[in-house]
Amino acid sequence: MFEQPASPSLVSRSWGFRLRLPFNVALVLPAQLIILAVALAPAVIVVWLALTDWQPTDAIPWYQAETVWFWNFYDLWYDERFVNAVLRTFFVVGVCVAVELVLALGLALLFLEDWRWKKIAVSVIILPMMIIPVDAANAFFMLFNEHGPINHLVSLALGHPFEFSWLSHPTWAMVPIMLCEIWQWTPLMFLLVLTGLIALPQNQIRAAVMLGASPPRIFFKLVLPLLLPVLGVAVLIRCIETFKIFDPVYMLTRGQPGGATETISMYMYNGAFVYFRMGYIAAAALIVLILVVATCLGLAKSVQQHG
Amino acid sequence: MADGLVTRRQSRWVVILKRVTVVIAMLISFFPIFWLISTAFKPFDEWASWPPVWVSGHPTLQNFRIVFFPEAAREFAAAEKGSLDYKVSGSAWKAFGDSALIASLATAFSISFGTLAAYSIARFATGGPNFPFQFLTVRMMPPIAVVVPIVALFAVLRLSDTYFGMILAYTAFTLPFSIWMIRSFIEEIPSELEGVAMVHGASRAKAFLTVTLPLVRGGVLATALFVFILNWSEFLFALVLTSGRILTVTLQVANYVSASSGKLYGVQAAMGTVSTIPVIVFGYLIQKHLVRGLTFGAVKR
Numbered sequence: 001m002f003e004q005p006a007s008p009s010l011v012s013r014s015w016g017f018r019l020r021l022p023f024n025v026a027l028v029l030p031a032q033l034i035i036l037a038v039a040l041a042p043a044v045i046v047v048w049l050a051l052t053d054w055q056p057t058d059a060i061p062w063y064q065a066e067t068v069w070f071w072n073f074y075d076l077w078y079d080e081r082f083v084n085a086v087l088r089t090f091f092v093v094g095v096c097v098a099v100e101l102v103l104a105l106g107l108a109l110l111f112l113e114d115w116r117w118k119k120i121a122v123s124v125i126i127l128p129m130m131i132i133p134v135d136a137a138n139a140f141f142m143l144f145n146e147h148g149p150i151n152h153l154v155s156l157a158l159g160h161p162f163e164f165s166w167l168s169h170p171t172w173a174m175v176p177i178m179l180c181e182i183w184q185w186t187p188l189m190f191l192l193v194l195t196g197l198i199a200l201p202q203n204q205i206r207a208a209v210m211l212g213a214s215p216p217r218i219f220f221k222l223v224l225p226l227l228l229p230v231l232g233v234a235v236l237i238r239c240i241e242t243f244k245i246f247d248p249v250y251m252l253t254r255g256q257p258g259g260a261t262e263t264i265s266m267y268m269y270n271g272a273f274v275y276f277r278m279g280y281i282a283a284a285a286l287i288v289l290i291l292v293v294a295t296c297l298g299l300a301k302s303v304q305q306h307g
Numbered sequence: 308m309a310d311g312l313v314t315r316r317q318s319r320w321v322v323i324l325k326r327v328t329v330v331i332a333m334l335i336s337f338f339p340i341f342w343l344i345s346t347a348f349k350p351f352d353e354w355a356s357w358p359p360v361w362v363s364g365h366p367t368l369q370n371f372r373i374v375f376f377p378e379a380a381r382e383f384a385a386a387e388k389g390s391l392d393y394k395v396s397g398s399a400w401k402a403f404g405d406s407a408l409i410a411s412l413a414t415a416f417s418i419s420f421g422t423l424a425a426y427s428i429a430r431f432a433t434g435g436p437n438f439p440f441q442f443l444t445v446r447m448m449p450p451i452a453v454v455v456p457i458v459a460l461f462a463v464l465r466l467s468d469t470y471f472g473m474i475l476a477y478t479a480f481t482l483p484f485s486i487w488m489i490r491s492f493i494e495e496i497p498s499e500l501e502g503v504a505m506v507h508g509a510s511r512a513k514a515f516l517t518v519t520l521p522l523v524r525g526g527v528l529a530t531a532l533f534v535f536i537l538n539w540s541e542f543l544f545a546l547v548l549t550s551g552r553i554l555t556v557t558l559q560v561a562n563y564v565s566a567s568s569g570k571l572y573g574v575q576a577a578m579g580t581v582s583t584i585p586v587i588v589f590g591y592l593i594q595k596h597l598v599r600g601l602t603f604g605a606v607k608r
Contacts, residue, residue, distance in 0.1 A: 023511055027427035028434065030420040031442070031482050038479035039445045042456035049456060062459045107332055110325050123591070124333045127340060130590035132540040134557045135579035139339035142346060142572060147357045149342060155358070163357070183339065191598050195606055233605050244449040247542050251561065265451040265543075272455050273547060285452035296447050 046289070049282030057276050065279060072283035081259045082284060085267035092174070092263060093242045096181050097235055103182075104189035104234075108197055109219075122194075126187040136184050137251035141167070144176040144252075170260035173253050177261060180248040185241070189234050196230030197223070243292070264288055346576035347371070354572035370577035374399045380574075399578055402559035406582075409470060409555065410538035413477035418531045420478070421485025426515055428486070429493040430501075439486065443603065446483040454547045461548065468552045476544050481534045484600060488533065491604030492526030493519060529596040532589045539586055556582040 021029070045062075050072055054065035076082050107125070111118060128136065143150050144166040155162040167173050200223065208218050246265040249255060255262035255270055262270065268288075272281040346354065348366040372379035377398045427433045457476065458467065466472030500522075501514040509517065520527075542557040549558065560582060563575035590597065598606050 024427040024431035024433045027423040028438075031424035031486060034416075034420065034475070034479045035442060035445055035482060038457065038476055039448075039453065042453050042460055045456035045459055046452070049459060054459075056462075061463070063463075107329075110329055115326075121329050121333055123594075125329075125336050126594070126597075127336050127587070129597075130587045131340065131583045132557060132560075132579070132586055134540070134542050134560050135343065135583045136339065138560060138575055138579050139343040141570075142342055142576070143339055145355065147355045147359055149359050149361065152359050161357075183335070187336070188598075188601055192602065192606055195598055230606060233602055237602055240447050244451075246449075246451060250542070250546075265449055268451045268455070269543075269547075272451075272458075278455060278459070282455050285455050288452045289448060292447055292449065292452075293444065296444070 043289070046282050046285050049279050050286045052279040052282075053277075054279040054282075055276045056278055062278070068279070072280050073287070075280065076284055076287065081262065082267060084259070085262045085264050088174075088261075089243060089245070089263045089265075092178055092181070092245060093239055096178055096185075096242050097238045099182050100186045100189045100238060101231070101235060103186045104193045107186075107190050108193040111194055112197060126191060128184045129187040131184075133184065133247040134251060137180055137248040140176050140180040140183070140248065141252050167253050168257055170257055173257070173261045177245075177248050177252050180252065181242060181245060185238060189238060192230060192234040193227070196227050199230075200226050240292075240296070343576050344580050346572055347580045348577075349573050351573065370573040371581070373571075373574045374578045374581065399556075399559050399581075402554045402556045403582075405470075405553050406539055406556045409473045409477060409553075410535055412470075413474045413481065413538050414531055414535045416474065416478040417481040417485045417534050418489075418527060421482055421530070422489050422520075422527060424482075425486045425489035425493055426519070429490045430498060439490070442483040442486050445480065446603075450480070450543050454543065458547060467548055468550045470553065473544070473548060473553060476548060477538045477541065480544070481537055484534055484537065484603065485530055487603035488530045488596075488600050489523065489527055491599060491607065492523045492530075496522050526596070529593040530600065532593045533596065533600040536586050536589050 049062060049065075051067050051069055052062070052065035053068045053072070054060075054062045056062075058065070111122065142148055145151075146163050146165045150166075151162050151164060154164075164172075166176050204222060204226075205218060208222055213221075244265055245263050246269070249261060249263055249266040250269070253261040255266040259267070259270075264284075268281050268284055271277050271284070345362055347370055348368075349360060349363040350365055350367045350369060353360040353363055353365075369379070375398060428439055461467040461472050464472075466475070496519050500518050501511075504514040504518045505511065540557065541555070542561070545553075545555040545558050546561070549555070554562075556578075560575060560578050563571040563578060593600070
């Protein structure tokens with residue numbers, strides 16, 4: 001890719017006339033074309049699919065599928081499973097990110113002073129974010145298995161056998177999924193908060209200490225406001241990533257029992273690749289895309305204003 | 308260090324309490340990984356026994372043999388447990404080979420195109436201030452919402468279940484990371500250095516290749532490892548865009564659920580342990596850049 005001509009512009013004669021691209025535009029062109037091919041072309045297709053009832057099992061290609069116009073959206077509105085999946089996803093995002101933030105803040109405060117094994121401790125604590133999400137989910141599947149170590153520990157604590165099947169209980173099955181997500185991504189939050197804490201301006205804090213402010217007061221009145229921009233970035237990124245949650249759900253429950261653990265991604269996977277209702281799921285995808293883009297724009301704006 | 312936050316008159320007990328909390332956090336962080344590794348060495352009858360076996364008294368390499376040598380799986384099936392279905396008896400070598408090929412080629416493309424675009428954006432502000440954000444939107448969309456139309460598109464272009472299709476998809480979805488991360492490295496290099504080279508007669512391209520690129524080499528390498536980790540760990544695209552011809556390590560991990568004998572805990576754990584080793588090694592190699600990568604260059608160290 002580095003055989004760019006030395007002249008400030010690229011010259012192409014392939015179209016029979018001279019096409020001059022500015023050097024900087026030529027540089028972004030490959031990246032832009034790939035994004036157009038794999039992200040924006042599908043965005044157009046998804047709008048078309050959303051208006052059809054295409055099913056790959058129909059043996060007609062998707063571009064000839066029968067249009068049903070807005071019936072997909074009408075059906076989705078009354079599809080309890082879809083609405084529940086959306087609400088459940090927001091719940092998961094809210095709980096996971098809040099827990100991650102609190103744990104990370106608490107943990108990072110323990111790493112401010114220098115002590116002997118600090119580096120090793122950090123390395124062990126960030127281990128979860130290093131491993132493949134599918135493997136992490138698989139580990140949690142075993143931990144929360146009926147015959148897994150979690151039930152064993154509870155049995156030892158209770159003094160009598162406890163063989164609860166977490167993953168097939170409609171309500172409790174969400175717990176291992178969310179714990180898996182929290183376990184894997186608290187380390188990232190921790191690293192972010194720690195980075196932010198270390199970069200804080202020291203003089204203000206020293207002054208507050210000299211003036212005799214209590215540590216909790218310093219933390220809430222001084223450190224937390226100064227840390228807000230970093231926390232904002234961390235929360236924003238974790239919200240976006242958690243919203244997409246798929247791997248742990250697929251590995252632990254696949255949305256079972258009866259769709260009780262379906263998040264948006266899992267619902268759409270089941271709809272499109274288990275029940276093969278592509279047109280219907282495309283309509284759901286369109287709603288989600290609009291929702292995500294709108295939320296991101298809103299969040300980005302508020303971060304820009306406050307950061 | 309933010310030592311102002313830590314009052315100097317900490318009592319001994321407070322320090323002990325703090326260290327104990329850290330040790331508990333370390334234990335929680337390590338426990339699931341310990342369980343994965345421990346299960347990988349358990350013989351068949353200890354996979355899901357009650358009470359669970361924490362560390363096997365009879366460690367075995369049988370699970371690893373089943374992962375890498377399909378014949379071992381057949382012997383195992385004959386000796387222990389009825390029949391294993393075809394998926395399970397497939398060798399993991401194929402998964403490692405496919406993953407290595409797809410992940411490294413997609414990384415190479417992502418980094419090459421990403422470096423060019425990042426340089427253009429960093430030095431010429433190409434496309435205005437909002438231009439880089441369109442790449443970010445790609446990363447913000449839930450992949451499942453994009454995957455439905457991609458399946459339709461790939462079906463028409465005959466790209467589904469091909470290496471080219473997978474590499475294309477992985478390149479596109481890691482480009483945002485490459486562009487944003489490398490851009491943040493390039494912006495740390497003063498553009499005057501290139502100016503000096505150009506005064507001495509070098510062209511723009513030559514100034515970039517001989518002055519700026521060597522200076523950001525470390526950053527580009529870190530970005531490459533980071534993108535490789537993302538590609539190697541990817542699951543959803545692999546699940547949806549392949550149908551048997553291509554096999555990635557994450558698919559192979561998910562595949563050790565056989566129709567006849569249920570979940571093959573030990574084998575799955577063995578595959579999980581082996582498949583995650585490269586990612587952990589690369590992760591620690593770029594530890595100080597991880598934060599920058601996962602925040603798209605927004606938070607630097």
